[in-house]
Amino acid sequence: MTSVVRLGAASLPVAAHRPLWFATRASGSITLLLLTAAVALGVLVSGRYAPKRFTRFEISALHRNVSVLSLAFLAVHIVTTVVDPLVPVGWVPALVPFISAYRAPWLGLATLASDLMLAVAITSAVRLRMGRRPWKAVHWLAYAAWPVALFHAAAGTDTHLDLQRGLYAACVAAVLAAVWWRLYRAGPGMLAGRLSAGVVAALVPAALGAFLASGPQGVFL
Amino acid sequence: MSDAQTASGVHTLLIDRIACDGHGACAELLPELIGLDEWGYPIVRSTDVPGELLDHARRAVAECPVLALRVEQKHR
Numbered sequence: 065m066t067s068v069v070r071l072g073a074a075s076l077p078v079a080a081h082r083p084l085w086f087a088t089r090a091s092g093s094i095t096l097l098l099l100t101a102a103v104a105l106g107v108l109v110s111g112r113y114a115p116k117r118f119t120r121f122e123i124s125a126l127h128r129n130v131s132v133l134s135l136a137f138l139a140v141h142i143v144t145t146v147v148d149p150l151v152p153v154g155w156v157p158a159l160v161p162f163i164s165a166y167r168a169p170w171l172g173l174a175t176l177a178s179d180l181m182l183a184v185a186i187t188s189a190v191r192l193r194m195g196r197r198p199w200k201a202v203h204w205l206a207y208a209a210w211p212v213a214l215f216h217a218a219a220g221t222d223t224h225l226d227l228q229r230g231l232y233a234a235c236v237a238a239v240l241a242a243v244w245w246r247l248y249r250a251g252p253g254m255l256a257g258r259l260s261a262g263v264v265a266a267l268v269p270a271a272l273g274a275f276l277a278s279g280p281q282g283v284f285l
Numbered sequence: 286m287s288d289a290q291t292a293s294g295v296h297t298l299l300i301d302r303i304a305c306d307g308h309g310a311c312a313e314l315l316p317e318l319i320g321l322d323e324w325g326y327p328i329v330r331s332t333d334v335p336g337e338l339l340d341h342a343r344r345a346v347a348e349c350p351v352l353a354l355r356v357e358q359k360h361r
């Protein structure tokens with residue numbers, strides 16, 4: 065954080081940058097929250113979640129709308145990042161993974177996650193014309209986008225804050241609960257497959273915990 | 286689309302029984318034409334989609350999680 069202030073003071077008054085800086089943080093956090101909700105709701109749809117008080121199409125409509133909303137916040141997050149003079153990221157590195165000179169691996173994760181989300185969203189918009197299998201194959205990329213986005217977020221400057229850590233923990237808990245519920249419900253067949261999927265899912269919090277304990281977050285800004 | 290809508294009976298409802306997972310969303314959205322059996326799989330009461338139900342039928346098609354439902358225009 066201090067280096068940011070120094071960097072900013074060199075060119076423009078620090079205060080002039082702060083709204084964008086905070087906008088990037090806020091929009092990023094909301095994107096992660098909504099993406100988490102979209103993934104968890106998607107898992108509920110696939111698992112044929114049918115509570116008494118909701119119809120199924122309401123849950124899938126919620127899944128769809130929350131997904132679109134997450135893309136809107138993702139767009140804000142990307143625009144404020146590129147526009148912010150404190151963060152030297154241009155349009156091309158914001159869209160093509162792993163070519164940014166700036167915070168290369170972490171920004172690469174962010175770009176990868178958003179490209180995956182874009183692929184999922186675009187194919188979903190035309191899914192009636194795509195057919196089930198090709199659409200579904202791409203849609204599974206959502207499972208990859210979510211942890212990638214999570215680790216991009218965890219590498220951020222605010223990860224030392226309790227509130228931010230709480231948000232990440234809640235996101236992990238929500239997706240893990242949904243995935244385990246679905247694996248449990250999918251029984252009784254394919255026990256080995258379901259168990260290993262459950263273990264793989266549990267690796268996300270384990271890796272996140274290890275990552276936070278080793279403390280690389282925040283060292284880039 | 287408005288032409289097709291007013292001319293009733295020119296659209297047909299098709300269900301891919303192999304793809305259908307019994308999600309039941311179609312019966313929620315198109316109860317006039319689709320019911321569910323005791324396992325939650327759809328029973329089509331009528332494959333003819335009258336004009337006034339065409340929008341609802343299209344919505345049901347878009348909402349089927351596994352794309353097992355289709356509305357096709359009949360060839361005349």
Ligand code: HEM
Pocket residue numbers: 099102103104105106107109110111124127128131132134181182184185188189191200203204206207209349350351
């Ligand atoms: C980019 C944001 C999105 C994310 C992160 C996302 C995530 C997910 C996830 C994780 C699943 C569970 C897949 C499975 O295990 O089978 C899922 C399922 C589903 N998603 Fe999305 N999704 C997104 C956008 C959309 C959109 C825009 C639609 C609109 C058509 C959509 C429609 C569905 C449907 C219908 C299922 C259930 C598929 C099945 O049961 O086979 N998703 N989504």
Ligand code: SF4
Pocket residue numbers: 300304305306307308309310311312325326327348349350351352353354
């Ligand atoms: S919505 Fe699709 S999967 Fe669900 S019962 Fe209807 S046709 Fe089958």
